[in-house]
Amino acid sequence: MFQEIIAFTILGFAVVFLIKKFFFKSKKKKDCGGGTDCGCS
């Protein structure tokens, strides 16, 4: 039962991900000012 719940949840995520990816345009814009780590100093 436990395995089934997790397996079908993964399936749900996969379906939603693909629908979002191919049928809905992402409106999220990356904010480029949020990084903290810096390897140059």
Place this chain on the structure above:
Amino acid sequence: MSVQNINVALIGNPNTGKTSVFNQLTGLNQQVGNYPGITVEKKMGFCKLPNNIKANILDLPGTYSLNASSMDESVVIELLLNKNDKLYPDVAVVVTDVENLKRNLLIYTQIKDLEIPTILVINMSDRMERKGISLDIPYLEEKLKTKIALVSSRKGLGIEELKELIVSYKTIPHEPCLNASVIDEEYFKKLQHAFPNQLLYKLWLVITQDVNFLNLERNEIRSTFTKSHSELKRLQQKETIKRYQFINDVLKEGLKIDASMAKDVRAKLDRVLTHKVFGYVIFFAILFLIFQSIFSWSTIPMDFIDSTFASLSSWVAAELPSGILTDLLSQGIIPGIGGVIIFIPQIAFLFLFISILEESGYMSRVVFLMDKIMRRFGLSGKSVVPLISGTACAIPAIMATRNIENWKERLITILVTPFTTCSARLPVYAIIISLVIPSKRVFGVLNLQGLTLMSLYVLGFFMAILSAYILNKVLKLESKTYFVVEMPSYKMPLFKNVGINVVEKTKAFVLGAGKIILAISVILWFLASYGPGKEFNEAENIVKERFANTTLDETQFENEVNSQKLENSYIGLMGRAIEPVIQPLGYDWKIGIALISSFAAREVFVGTLATIYSVGDTDNESTIKSKMQAEVRPDTGEKVFDFATGISLLLFYAFAMQCASTLAITKKETNSWKWPAMQLVFMSGLAYFTALIAYQLLK
């Protein structure tokens, strides 16, 4: 003490080493995105500086001046004129090449006139001695009213000094280089009178440039100060002449070149590499070496990855408690991920070679060389860049057409670029070639598999230019064209730049394609593990009845049940429904499923087959390749992946438009559904009929 954030814009002509400076400043702290609303690439990075300052460094597209002729250049102007933009620079860093200082300084003087604090970077300083160049830096700083950083981004010299200058950007003078009034005194006097609070040069750009301005009343300015197009052009030319007069005066004293000390091999190399015969011979020899190496070098890591994932599947199946989740992991998710990871070595090697060719300056010679051929097919030399960068992915390649000024040439380039063999095709080619082409040497040295791979790349390129030729004859669009290409100096490729490029491109493939492949693998596993009706649910009884008179051992019985289930699962029913259409091409229903699932993205093909062949397979230890190799047609007992089917599949994937994202970007770039629809119909039709002919002739 709180961190102070500042925006730094890196600006400069193409080929000045701007991106190398960006890489030196930011290391791997980079993000790539698009400018809002358009598809010109935006590279952003971060750098911690002394005095608790964090610099957000923006690598702007290479541009020759602020007189925009392409979308790339418009991006630079829009940013520099819009103080409300969150990326508006606190300081501009103009990167120039010490060997082309005169031309590179034009944009510097324009930016300076916008009264933005501007630092001048004179790059490639390591070449000064070899070229007999000496600079009077204090004199140049005084005349150009700025601070100068003498840098060798390739050797990492002068980067610390540049960082210090960025920290102290507030001390840089704001004075312009050129008084804008000299362009047309009467006109500019009126302009200043009407808009006393605005910067004169900014007003001039608003009048002359066709870009979006958010904070200036463009219509108001234009309607009051309208001039004819030819008059504006004349004044722009006058402005450019004035700027070059200023630059000449400055460089007369500030830059000395002792020709007797220059040791230049560039001209000699160019004579050979752009020669009308040897140029092409060398180019094809280089291509040939690349594809031979891709196949030879990547075999060992690929085999290692393949067997590692096979062992992992087997371990998961043995160690985890049996159940649906364990099956999903061992038969769906792990083979699916393996189908992506396995191609990292080949993709990394491909980008390694392409980056080395770009870094060394050779790619510009290829553009020059190919222009003569391209023109005959209705393309421009600039089309070579999208066609070559299409080997990575058609999407950025189609975006790269934005620097082609002629609309007809640009449209044709957009339409034919998807024929170029992209990295998503590579996994499909690699696995099928390894299955149907023997790994033997031809003439003692040439690897036949590498040769086949190269032929497919050449075939894609050939089909692209052939289609361009047809489109050039069919499309009735007239526009003027010209071609200018800059030949950068030859350089030893910089390991850091090559490395960053390889990591970025490989990461983009794995993460971008990987998520889709993983999701599709999960769905496919469910569709292959469940089915409607008696044929699926009572598979065991059906097999028992079918083999009532035959003795089957336990494994044989299990395989027969699994085969019965797979054939009657949801995916099996879908595959069998399309089988009549694809059978003439030599494909069975399992390949048909892979064709459908890879419609959105080609690279899903191998992952799909890996998942389908894993479902119900009692031997989890087998690798993807061995499973495909062992697959036989149930009616004849012959191998599914024989020579005829393999060639048919290779041709199908060479021509088919199996990429939803490319269709979307074509729609965006052409602003019409007509062109992507045409691409889809033409490419799919061509793929189907070529594969059909190949299979029917070879079977």
